[in-house]
Amino acid sequence: MKTLLELALVLAAAAALLSVYRLIKGPEAFSRAVALDVLTLITMPMMAGLALWVRRSIYLDVALVYAVLSFLGVMALARYADRGV
């Protein structure tokens, strides 16, 4: 069970690297914003898996707070793309 969780975390980190490729390569700033959103979506399950790995439920709260606040950041970027903050 623990090895399976570690393998899942390694695969999620590899997926984060793939999205970092889009972050570097992205032709304009807003494709980079999409890469930021994808990285958030990858890191949240990594935090939840870490909570399961160390068996401490306080780590889930961090993932929750991060989900809400990064949504705020990406929403601000999208509003900037539309008509400026």
Place this chain on the structure above:
Amino acid sequence: MNVDILTLMNLVDLLICLVVLVSAIGVAVHRNLLAAVVFAGVASLAVSYLFLRLAAPDVAMTEAAIGAGLSTVIFLIAVRKTRETEDGS
């Protein structure tokens, strides 16, 4: 003290550290300030995961609140009120 280096969790930490390094270089290099703001958000995200990995959930939560939520929005407002690209000096 016998510390095992090559575990799977250390591989995950190494990959996340690579993300931090790449995004920090991106913040330093890019002339487009909007892209630099996005790179700073990614660096804050990865550092927050590393804080969590180092068994400091309160620091990770503060980093998530300040780095991802607050500073991205404030930097965006600042970029909008000034100009979008940095002059090559």
